[in-house]
Amino acid sequence: MRGAAGAYAGLSVGNSRLAQSRVAGAPEMALSMDLTGKVAFVAGVADSNGYGWAICKALANAGATVTVGTWPPVLGIFEKSLSGGRLDDDMILQDGSKMKIATIYPLDAVFDTPDDVPEETKNNKRYAGLEGYTISEVADKVAADYGKIDILVHSLANGPEVTKPLLETSRNGYLAASSASAYSMVSLVQKFAPIMNEGGSVLSLTYIASEKIIPGYGGGMSSAKSALESDTRTLAYEAGRKYGIRVNTVSAGPLKSRAASAISGKGGPKPFIEVAIDYCKANAPMPKDLTSDEVGATAAFLLSPMAGAITGMTVYVDNGMHAMGMVQDVAVEQVR
Numbered sequence: 001m002r003g004a005a006g007a008y009a010g011l012s013v014g015n016s017r018l019a020q021s022r023v024a025g026a027p028e029m030a031l032s033m034d035l036t037g038k039v040a041f042v043a044g045v046a047d048s049n050g051y052g053w054a055i056c057k058a059l060a061n062a063g064a065t066v067t068v069g070t071w072p073p074v075l076g077i078f079e080k081s082l083s084g085g086r087l088d089d090d091m092i093l094q095d096g097s098k099m100k101i102a103t104i105y106p107l108d109a110v111f112d113t114p115d116d117v118p119e120e121t122k123n124n125k126r127y128a129g130l131e132g133y134t135i136s137e138v139a140d141k142v143a144a145d146y147g148k149i150d151i152l153v154h155s156l157a158n159g160p161e162v163t164k165p166l167l168e169t170s171r172n173g174y175l176a177a178s179s180a181s182a183y184s185m186v187s188l189v190q191k192f193a194p195i196m197n198e199g200g201s202v203l204s205l206t207y208i209a210s211e212k213i214i215p216g217y218g219g220g221m222s223s224a225k226s227a228l229e230s231d232t233r234t235l236a237y238e239a240g241r242k243y244g245i246r247v248n249t250v251s252a253g254p255l256k257s258r259a260a261s262a263i264s265g266k267g268g269p270k271p272f273i274e275v276a277i278d279y280c281k282a283n284a285p286m287p288k289d290l291t292s293d294e295v296g297a298t299a300a301f302l303l304s305p306m307a308g309a310i311t312g313m314t315v316y317v318d319n320g321m322h323a324m325g326m327v328q329d330v331a332v333e334q335v336r
């Protein structure tokens, strides 16, 4: 078992006894995460409440240069929040410095090329004065600004009929959820993989509704998340072979982000996301709050060379909720 001993030793640099037992010629790996010199593009950041922000922070803490893609309808408010200092407290990194977002690119991930943008969108006042926000154009801009990048994150989802059960979801609503939440990932990998360095890594965010029934997560969003997870595996193979990059997805537990707060229809006793959070906290193997930073830390690990052999995976960061088949004693009625 020299190989196994060597592998452990490789993870224990600094411990001389184990370090000496390293297999000759095996690459030495430090367990500290240093992403200095790496460039990341995180799609789907517009405030400090969501998973995208937490991932930006984790990457910045590790030294990466962070750029983001922001949906045009919320770009103005995001830029105002940043320039007005409203996010300053949330930008403090572990060393006390302030996170820098190197570039903010307008990005609408339902459009692949300029030809896809309908007149109605071009003339919409929320898109006025903006151009180059389709996926291929953003990839071109990132390449022009940074050359090759190392990290691509898809942290976005949209389902116009998410408040409707699948039984009442229209074809358009279903396809829109799929376009914004699943195909957007395929397209991002198509357009960004050619500008990624070999050894680079891609990550998206998924939700347990892809594989288990989560009442209230409607509009075809559960279907879109299933597609996202399946595509993660196929893209891992195709992009691994063609570009030498990895593709994974994190199945995150519930978080009260802006997108998640929009899931509830009006008039319910308690918003969907609050029920989901309380239910998980009461019933998960780890009965505690889930923080976006915990998802950020796992994301940074998966995006780093430390996870160099992990690809095609759906990794649960949900306090273990996914593993429950039958909950002990706290039913959803009690958390409503």
Ligand code: NAD
Binding pocket: 043, 044, 045, 046, 047, 049, 050, 051, 052, 070, 071, 074, 107, 108, 109, 110, 154, 155, 156, 157, 158, 180, 205, 206, 207, 208, 251, 252, 253, 254, 255, 256, 257, 258, 259, 260
């Ligand atoms: P969020 O509101 O922070 O992020 C969603 C982002 O998607 C927003 O910034 C929004 O502007 C952007 N967006 C919507 N349509 C877009 C488009 N067409 N083009 C570009 N950007 C667009 O919310 P979040 O909950 O952190 O969501 C991030 C990811 O995490 C999503 O994939 C979501 O499904 C996933 N997720 C969330 C939870 C949760 O409970 N919050 C749980 C599991 C997975």
